[in-house]
Every structure is written in C-alpha cells, then in structure tokens.
Amino acid sequence: MAVTDSRRRIEVDRHAFLEYQISCPYCGAKVGPRAVTREHLDVPPNPPYAATVKCPKCGEIFEVLFRS
Numbered sequence: 001m002a003v004t005d006s007r008r009r010i011e012v013d014r015h016a017f018l019e020y021q022i023s024c025p026y027c028g029a030k031v032g033p034r035a036v037t038r039e040h041l042d043v044p045p046n047p048p049y050a051a052t053v054k055c056p057k058c059g060e061i062f063e064v065l066f067r068s
C-alpha cells in the first residue's frame with residue numbers, strides 16, 4: 001500500500017485561502033490564489049472544490065480542499 005503524506009491534502013476555509021491566511025504545511029509560508037496551479041471541480045459541493053497549490057517558497061505541491 002502506498003503511504004499517503006497527510007500534508008499533501010489539507011482542508012481549508014475558502015475565504016481564508018483567498019485572503020492568504022493559509023500556511024503551507026511544509027514550510028509555513030502563506031499561500032493563496034497566486035500559488036494555484038490547477039483547480040479541481042470533481043469534489044462537491046461548490047466550484048472550485050479543490051485546487052492544487054505549489055508553494056512559492058519551498059516548492060512543495062499539495063491539494064487544498066475548500067470546506068466552504
């Protein structure tokens with residue numbers, strides 16, 4: 001079985017993300033819309049449901065799931 005790094009997928013408040021209040025789980029840098037590399041529409045309920053983010057500081061790539 002593959003080991004999943006739980007930091008690869010974080011659940012965030014959508015508004016907080018848009019306001020750059022979310023920290024990268026790897027280095028703590030603030031990330032927001034400018035760090036998005038891809039938006040996902042396949043996780044309900046409201047688009048965009050999730051996004052792939054590449055941290056501008058450490059380069060780690062992870063998913064953010066919008067809970068609202």
Ligand SMILES: [Zn+2]
Pocket residue numbers: 024025026027028029055056057058059060
């Ligand atoms: Zn980072």
